[in-house]
Amino acid sequence: MSLASDVPTTERLYFGDSFLCTFEGTVIAHAEWGGKAAVVLDRSAFYAEARGQMADRGTLGGLTVVDVQTDDVGRMFHVVEGERPAVGTSVQGTVDRDRRRVHMALHTGQHMLSRALHDLANAATVSSRLGESTCTIDVDQASVEEQKLAAAEDLVNAVIDNDVAVRAFFPTADELKGLPLRRAPTVTENIRVVDIAGFDVSPCGGTHCTRTAQVGFVQVTGVERYKGKIRVFFTTGPRARREALVQTATLRRLGREFSCEPLLVPGAIVKLRDEITAGREALGKVRGRLAEALAPQLKAGAAPDAPIVALVNDAPNELLRSIAVRLTADANALAVLGGTTPEGVCIVVSRGAQNTVDCGKLLGKIAALAGGRGGGRKEHAEGKLPANIAFEALAIEALRSLG
Ligand SMILES: [Zn+2]
Missing domain, CATH: 2.40.30.130 (Elongation Factor Tu (Ef-tu); domain 3)
Incomplete structure (x- = not known):
């Protein structure tokens, strides 16, 4: 430099x-x-x-x-x-005029929101940041009620609608003494003041709008605690308008997806979530009954005291687990189950309380024979292998190699 x-x-x-x-x-x-x-x-x-x-x-x-x-x-x-x-x-x-215009609105909006927070929430601004994507005001309060934030937002938007003049000037030392500055200047000479007529007077060297209507609107977009203070996120001006347009377009698209008015989307989501929960519960009951029916059949297919090795058609992990729980109620049992799914073969290896085979190790062997990797706990292991494997043959070979 x-x-x-x-x-x-x-x-x-x-x-x-x-x-x-x-x-x-x-x-x-x-x-x-x-x-x-x-x-x-x-x-x-x-x-x-x-x-x-x-x-x-x-x-x-x-x-x-x-x-x-x-x-x-x-x-x-x-x-x-x-x-x-x-x-x-x-x-x-x-x-770059567009970028400047955005900054003018952000800075003027920040002055107004700082004033409104000061007047309505007794929250003085300690610092502010006008970033590339987010703008924040940190205030000297440990909390600010939601209601007060909304009231501050309303007040600022009312001042925007009133379209009052914004004047930036260098007062004389005497003039400065008579000004109701919201905060003390950070410099001692050539102090520039920004006066939003009848609303806020602050020292500032930035670029601002010349009338409040140029700000367009101000929106508080969030708050969070930050180092014992409250950080208020906000947006204003051309940037706020762009964001709002993108958000409403997204909401309209969601409305089309749910075949409802955009504003009814939250209700449609709650209904859908309830339906999914009910569907899951019903599926869980059916799965339990299916496992109840399949477990004795699989057990009958195996020699007495031998591991139960079986491939079940259209059986995801949840169903295999449910079957395994029933089979391993027998303390000496070892269940080595595969299930076909569109994504591949699910594997569940589980043992009864008295069985000593290491399920994780066995699953690892099966996976290795199929050219993959896998493992798990000694008592229970789960994995997934490609769809084209000869599961039962691999499982038997893996059991043999473990001795
Ligand atoms: Zn400013």
């Missing part, structure tokens, strides 16, 4: 006009910011990242501006991609 001390500060054109997006400036120095090539101008409409507001983007003499930062003195570093114009050259700057 090493810049000669005689390089003057950059005149900030957005102080006078936050809508100004094209300007002429002169390159007064070449510099580096974070190891990247930057130019310093005598005047600029770009906003440099500061106090929770992101930097503008745009172009400078046709080069893309990828970042804008400022040093302590107030010299602005425009980080550009490409060959920098020579010192002394006059260049045209163009600020």
Whole structure:
């Protein structure tokens, strides 16, 4: 960043006009910011990242501006991609208007929401952040009632609808003393004040709307506890509108899926969930009765005291488990069950209380013979293998190899 001390500060054109997006400036120095090539101008409409507001983007003499930062003195570093114009050259700057417009609405919305939280929830803003995707205000309260948040949101939207003027200016020292500032300034001279007529007066160096209606609307999107304080998530302006449009389109699509009005989707989901629960319960009962019927048949198919090895058609894990529970009621039993499913062969290996075969090891052997891997506990193991395996032959070979 090493810049000669005689390089003057950059005149900030957005102080006078936050809508100004094209300007002429002169390159007064070449510099580096974070190891990247930057130019310093005598005047600029770009906003440099500061106090929770992101930097503008745009172009400078046709080069893309990828970042804008400022040093302590107030010299602005425009980080550009490409060959920098020579010192002394006059260049045209163009600020990305859509991005600027979003930031103006976010910042003005933040001032208003901070004021509303202050007035209605006695919650003073300790910091705020206007990010690429989320905006937050941290307030000095351990909790804020849901109702008060809603009231703050309503109040801000009413001020937006009233379309009052927003004025940014540099008061004289005397004028400053008479202003009802919501918070103390963070600088001691050249204090800039943003006055939202009849609502909020705060010191701020950011870019704001010039009337509250330009904010569009403000929405609180969530709250969470953060380091003993409350963090309020919010959205406003063009970004809020984009998000709302995407969300309502999604809700309409859900409505079509459920064949109901979009606003009836939550009720349709509750009904569907209840139906699934009832269906699961009914299926569980049927599965139990099926296992009850199948277990004696499988036992009859095996020699007395020999492991019960069987492949059951259309039997997912749950059914095999249910059968195994019944077979291993016999303390000496060992059940080695496979079940065909569309996704492959499910395997359940389970033993009675007196049986000493290691079920996990046995399952591992079967899986290894089928070219795969598997395992589990000594008492019970489950797995899945490809559909085309000769399950019973593999199981018998695996039992033999275990001795
Ligand atoms: Zn501001």
